[in-house]
Amino acid sequence: MIGEYQNKIRCLTQQRDYARTHQKIVEIPVEKPVLYEKCESCDRTAYQNEKAKYGTQKERLAGQYKAKTVMFQTTLFLLAWYSLTTTLFQAVQSDVFLSDCKSFFHDAASFLQTFIGWTIDAGQSVAQISTKIPNPFIAGMVYWLFLILVVGICVAGTGILAILIEIKVIELYKKNCWDVITLLMILTSTAVIIYFGEAIKKALSVNLLLLFVLSQGVYLGIRCYLKNRDYEEKSVNMIFYDKNGR
Template identity: 85%
Template sequence: MRSEKEKLRSANVTIEECQDKIRCLTQQRDYARTHQKIVEIPVEKPVLYKKCEACDRTAYQNAKARYETQKEQLAGQYKAKTVMFQTTLFLLAWYSLTTTLFQAVQSDVFLSDCKSFFNDLASFIQTFVGWTIDAGHSAAQISTKIPNAFIAGMVYWLLLILIVGICMAGTGMLAILIEIKVIELYKKNCWDVITLLMILTSAVVIIYFGESIKKVMPINLLFLLLFIQGIYLGIRCYLNTLYWTNR
């Protein structure tokens, strides 16, 4: 019995010692975790290529010189091809326009419509000038209320010249502004090969088939040509505006 008790007592002592050791080690571990220091140790990384300090960059300079030479050559070729294309386009336009004008001169129907168009335009201008002068005369009648005949005559002619001049100058300025606006729209929206082809094609169709067109609808051919150009300009402006709006 004594021996068993002694063995049990020695076993308990051993267990307690193990627990004390475990407790001590746990405390040391926790202390190390809370009081540890981070130390950065520099490490050299292997470099695959190290630049030579005595390098004169000869390869780079040679490559750059070749690039500049090729760039200048390509720019010269592009410029030459651009000039050739523009020259060819100008010659084609000149040939087409010349042949179209020659055919227009030989077309009696188109020539008569051109004369009629300009005669109507001249008649309209003459009528407008007559209306302006009549309006000036009517406004200048105010001078008749002046008792002095000499002063009344001067006022009459001054009012007439002033009113007619204002009307004529205003109309001329309006026509010039409209012309400038149309030219700006053409340059902005229609200054390309498509417009040139469209003008030549419409002119050729109207000149060559003028008699057939007038049989279908009695309209002045020159006015029809200008009307088609106006419709084309409106369509191009609308498409250009729609394109930039959706972009």
């Protein structure tokens, strides 16, 4: 049995040696990408012509896009101007809307007058400290000094607060509502309040101009909410993709 296995090993060894000595080498062509070497003496006229053609087409398309953009903006401006003009003309002819406008500004002026009166009363109350000064001349100076100081601080603080609120509202409008949708909403709400002012006054006992301001505030709040929610969803999606390695 050992001899049989030795014969098999000898046969296999001979086959291996025969395969090694009788191999055929075949060359297979393989394409290998190499870096492009610029030839200074070659003719690149076709490339230059195509590049010039591309530049010309790009400039022509950019000009067409700019012209269409200007045309769209001009049309939008004319539409807004026409809508606003006709709405204002209708507002002038609306007795109910004019009456509410006068009432709104009259109430605003009355509130401002009342606020100034409260401020003067507060200043006079604080200035009463001067009555404890025995010298009448110094007491008078201290009285007017405290009165001017208190009134000035209250009026200036209120004015600065109103300006800051106005700036904040303008920033929110530019950030969230500065688009065509807002323009259409303003024109539509103005037209509805003016054209259907009498019906609104019968259903709701509210000032039409105040109703317009409140509707703009509600619209601004809704747009800010939707904008923030969309931003939060995008942030969550980005975090989810980052965690999953996508």
